[in-house]
Amino acid sequence: xxxxxxxxxxxxxxxxxxxxxxxxxxxxxxxxxxxxxxxxxxxxxxxxxxxxxxxxxxxxxxxxxxxxxxxxxxxxxxxxxxxxxxxxxxxxxxxxxxxxxxxxxxxxxxxxxxxxxxxxxxxxxxxxxxxxxxxxxxxxxxxxxxxxxxxxxxxxxxxxxxxxxxxxxxxxxxxxxxxxxxxxxxxxxxxxxxxxxxxxxxxxxxxxxxxxxxxxxxxxxxxxxxxxxxxxxxxxxxxxxxxxxxxxxxxxxxxxxxxxxxxxxxxxxxxxxxxxxxxxxxxxxxxxx
Amino acid sequence: xxxxxxxxxxxxxxxxxxxxxxxxxxxxxxxxxxxxxxxxxxxxxxxxxxxxxxxxxxxxxxxxxxxxxxxxxxxxxxxxxxxxxxxxxxxxxxxxxxxxxxxxxxxxxxxxxxxxxxxxxxxxxxxxxxxxxxxxxxxxxxxxxxxxxxxxxxxxxxxxxxxxxxxxxxxxxxxxxxxxxxxxxxxxxxxxxxxxxxxxxxxxxxxxxxxxxxxxxxxxxxxxxxxxxxxxxxxxxxxxxxxxxxxxxxxxxxxxxxxxxxxxxxxxxxxxxxxxxxxxxxxxxxxxxxxxxxxxxxxxxxxxxxxxxxxxxxxxxxxxxxxxxxxxxxxxxxxxxxxxxxxxxxxxxxxxxxxxxxxxxxxxxxxxxxxxxxxxxxxxxxxxxxxxxxxxxxxxxxxxxxxxxxxxxxxxxxxxxxxxxxxxxxxxxxxxxxxxxxxxxxxxxxxxxxxxxxxxxxxxxxxxxxxxxxxxxxxxxxxxxxxxxxxxxxxxxxxxxxxxxxxxxxxxxxxxxxxxxxxxxxxxxxxxxxxxxxxxxxxxx
Numbered sequence: 001x002x003x004x005x006x007x008x009x010x011x012x013x014x015x016x017x018x019x020x021x022x023x024x025x026x027x028x029x030x031x032x033x034x035x036x037x038x039x040x041x042x043x044x045x046x047x048x049x050x051x052x053x054x055x056x057x058x059x060x061x062x063x064x065x066x067x068x069x070x071x072x073x074x075x076x077x078x079x080x081x082x083x084x085x086x087x088x089x090x091x092x093x094x095x096x097x098x099x100x101x102x103x104x105x106x107x108x109x110x111x112x113x114x115x116x117x118x119x120x121x122x123x124x125x126x127x128x129x130x131x132x133x134x135x136x137x138x139x140x141x142x143x144x145x146x147x148x149x150x151x152x153x154x155x156x157x158x159x160x161x162x163x164x165x166x167x168x169x170x171x172x173x174x175x176x177x178x179x180x181x182x183x184x185x186x187x188x189x190x191x192x193x194x195x196x197x198x199x200x201x202x203x204x205x206x207x208x209x210x211x212x213x214x215x216x217x218x219x220x221x222x223x224x225x226x227x228x229x230x231x232x233x234x235x236x237x238x239x240x241x242x243x244x245x246x247x248x249x250x251x252x253x254x255x256x257x258x259x260x261x262x263x264x265x266x267x268x269x270x271x272x273x274x275x276x277x278x279x280x281x282x283x284x285x286x287x288x289x
Numbered sequence: 290x291x292x293x294x295x296x297x298x299x300x301x302x303x304x305x306x307x308x309x310x311x312x313x314x315x316x317x318x319x320x321x322x323x324x325x326x327x328x329x330x331x332x333x334x335x336x337x338x339x340x341x342x343x344x345x346x347x348x349x350x351x352x353x354x355x356x357x358x359x360x361x362x363x364x365x366x367x368x369x370x371x372x373x374x375x376x377x378x379x380x381x382x383x384x385x386x387x388x389x390x391x392x393x394x395x396x397x398x399x400x401x402x403x404x405x406x407x408x409x410x411x412x413x414x415x416x417x418x419x420x421x422x423x424x425x426x427x428x429x430x431x432x433x434x435x436x437x438x439x440x441x442x443x444x445x446x447x448x449x450x451x452x453x454x455x456x457x458x459x460x461x462x463x464x465x466x467x468x469x470x471x472x473x474x475x476x477x478x479x480x481x482x483x484x485x486x487x488x489x490x491x492x493x494x495x496x497x498x499x500x501x502x503x504x505x506x507x508x509x510x511x512x513x514x515x516x517x518x519x520x521x522x523x524x525x526x527x528x529x530x531x532x533x534x535x536x537x538x539x540x541x542x543x544x545x546x547x548x549x550x551x552x553x554x555x556x557x558x559x560x561x562x563x564x565x566x567x568x569x570x571x572x573x574x575x576x577x578x579x580x581x582x583x584x585x586x587x588x589x590x591x592x593x594x595x596x597x598x599x600x601x602x603x604x605x606x607x608x609x610x611x612x613x614x615x616x617x618x619x620x621x622x623x624x625x626x627x628x629x630x631x632x633x634x635x636x637x638x639x640x641x642x643x644x645x646x647x648x649x650x651x652x653x654x655x656x657x658x659x660x661x662x663x664x665x666x667x668x669x670x671x672x673x674x675x676x677x678x679x680x681x682x683x684x685x686x687x688x689x690x691x692x693x694x695x696x697x698x699x700x701x702x703x704x705x706x707x708x709x710x711x712x713x714x715x716x717x718x719x720x721x722x723x724x725x726x727x728x729x730x731x732x733x734x735x736x737x738x739x740x741x742x743x744x745x746x747x748x749x750x751x752x753x754x755x756x757x758x759x760x761x762x763x764x765x766x767x768x769x770x771x772x773x774x775x776x777x778x779x780x781x782x783x784x785x786x787x788x789x790x791x792x793x794x795x796x797x798x799x800x801x802x803x804x805x806x807x808x809x810x811x812x813x814x815x816x817x818x819x820x821x822x823x824x825x826x827x828x829x830x
Contacts, residue, residue: 176665179625180724184679184731185652194678198669 027270038084047078058250068252079234086235094215095208097154102161110169123159131156139227202279209272213265236261293320294466294499300358313339315523321499328514329503332746336523346375384460388472390452394444401440407462427458450481471503478610483817511820549751555799558783560602568599573631591617593791604768606782614791656728660740662720666712673708697726718749737769
């Protein structure tokens with residue numbers, strides 16, 4: 001298994017090679033620029049995304065509205081840039097919560113055999129329900145807010161993380177140094193914290209990028225379906241949803257948020273792929289250029 | 290002498306971006322004549338495997354580059370030959386036998402088909418029937434029982450020795466002029482090793498094949514080689530007829546290798562015969578139950594009624610082949626796994642059935658050193674953290690722990706400055722010393738060494754054994770030394786327990802057991818040890 005070979009790899013070594021991997025560098029650059037733009041929109045682009053100017057309805061891209069305007073005369077550029085904030089926040093928070101909870105469940109069921117069966121069957125149960133349906137149901141019950149959305153998108157992601165971590169822990173607990181630690185009388189929580197957890201980080205970072213990318217898409221899909229945030233908080237999903245009706249006369253309404261969504265997801269995935277190549281010695285040579 | 294099948298001249302292989310060494314192989318020249326068995330001997334890093342890969346054209350070009358020299362196979366130059374030509378030659382004119390037969394065979398194909406595939410790719414024009422017949426003939430040549438049935442087996446259904454026979458059959462399939470065998474018996478038990486070596490020897494004489502045999506084991510050299518080439522750090526340091534190299538070594542390094550080789554003559558016990566018993570194992574049994582939903586459950590006894598006493602300052606050796614239950618025994622005694630039945634008495638109490646949480650006192654008293662020093666140290670912890678872990682568990686202050694760590698580093702012969710370094714910055718031998726220091730940090734009474742020197746080169750092995758010996762006399766440690774290597778056992782043990790199929794078949798003072806083995810299995814085991822005759826003679830000289 002890749003996990004065991006990864007352990008032999010000195011940590012300092014891989015930190016250096018990360019920056020030699022083109023995929024990582026490209027993904028990282030695009031992602032960081034999108035993050036910076038989203039964080040600093042109010043400073044760099046002083047247009048209110050909810051400023052309705054009826055006279056400027058459905059204007060194509062021009063000098064004053066570089067991405068054009070929508071059916072209410074709102075500036076698409078401002079909406080797309082502010083929308084990025086929600087998408088990024090969603091991606092980051094969902095990845096964080098899914099990884100934290102998933103790792104906790106994974107480590108517990110990987111190390112304690114008694115709990116394994118119970119926890120994993122619950123995870124199997126969760127995996128059966130299509131993520132988007134679960135999210136729609138949750139939003140329908142408790143109304144759309146950033147908090148519900150994050151919860152709704154996180155829950156379906158947890159089982160995947162938990163399974164990944166459980167697999168790693170199952171093989172790590174057989175490692176000689178874990179056995180050695182038991183022999184030294186190291187208490188269980190210390191074994192988990194010092195010997196097992198640090199060695200799951202590599203695959204987890206990679207998994208986190210995939211979770212983030214999928215969260216961005218799920219959020220957009222939910223907004224598109226009308227189960228997302230209301231339109232006074234612009235998100236890429238609800239901008240596209242609103243633009244759907246005017247697609248034939250004003251394609252820019254959909255094109256720009258779509259483009260940003262694609263760039264964001266692509267850059268996160270590139271980063272994930274690159275990191276996987278770097279962190280997994282089996283494929284590190286092919287990934288390096 | 291006829292034209293050599295292999296002629297290597299001034300071969301040099303560079304390491305790209307190499308750290309301490311720029312060349313893996315430097316200016317190596319040698320010949321292999323038809324029907325000759327040439328052994329390339331050296332420790333890890335000596336360049337012996339790189340030499341073999343260069344001949345096969347299988348160099349890992351990501352970090353190695355053949356910079357100079359010529360390799361001629363039956364007069365044909367291989368350096369600079371096209372990839373297609375090399376592929377053609379591999380298999381038909383030269384073949385390779387690898388160390389680990391399980392990885393050399395494809396697990397999802399039947400072994401008979403795998404031999405047939407070699408024939409199909411290289412000799413077109415053979416009919417299906419001819420190929421079938423040849424496969425059976427080859428399997429008979431390597432003395433596989435019932436080839437008609439065995440050809441339909443998958444690799445995992447065969448034993449290690451049988452798998453290696455299949456690999457040898459594949460190598461022989463096209464009657465190559467040269468066979469390169471890279472440590473082909475290292476992964477096998479001694480008795481299997483003896484069989485494979487005699488098989489190779491016999492086939493080689495019959496097929497008139499030149500063999501380049503790569504090994505780290507001088508015993509194997511003594512057993513089969515016509516000529517021996519000793520390599521150190523990428524250079525040939527000595528070359529000559531095997532018997533002469535072994536009995537009258539000229540180079541310092543060869544002498545050092547031979548001296549480091551433990552000799553299978555045991556020394557009398559060196560502990561007080563009436564020293565207090567620190568550990569008493571009584572009828573220890575470990576059963577593995579194979580539960581199945583539909584069939585009757587089966588149970589296997591990995592350890593079957595083992596009893597022995599360990600006195601203060603005694604080193605007891607547990608020897609046996611793989612699967613004999615010696616490692617399971619060690620894990621039972623260390624309570625890393627549960628014990629099915631029997632007693633393990635330490636300072637008056639039975640620890641065999643104690644639950645994990647009540648074991649902390651016992652854990653302190655008994656420490657274990659594992660086989661693979663590369664895996665038994667957490668790669669993300671520094672030496673100070675590694676050695677200090679156990680001491681923190683028993684509540685020693687940081688200052689005391691640092692103090693003791695420094696003393697231990699002195700004891701194992703490492704500099705104090707290494708405490709902030711990580712395991713990957715050390716060699717195998719140094720890592721094993723760190724493992725020993727980690728175990729000793731708990732100030733144990735009993736140390737279990739599970740194949741603790743098996744993964745190490747002989748010269749390093751000697752250092753670690755000396756260290757253990759020294760620690761025993763200084764700290765009055767009792768040691769359970771588990772090994773498959775009889776020479777190592779003879780060198781260090783006071784008493785020996787020979788295990789076979791979970792049982793101790795012979796138990797006694799090492800001198801007695803080695804001088805006059807009583808049990809049939811022990812005799813077999815001793816007879817199978819490679820190079821016993823030649824190396825035994827050397828001792829008497």
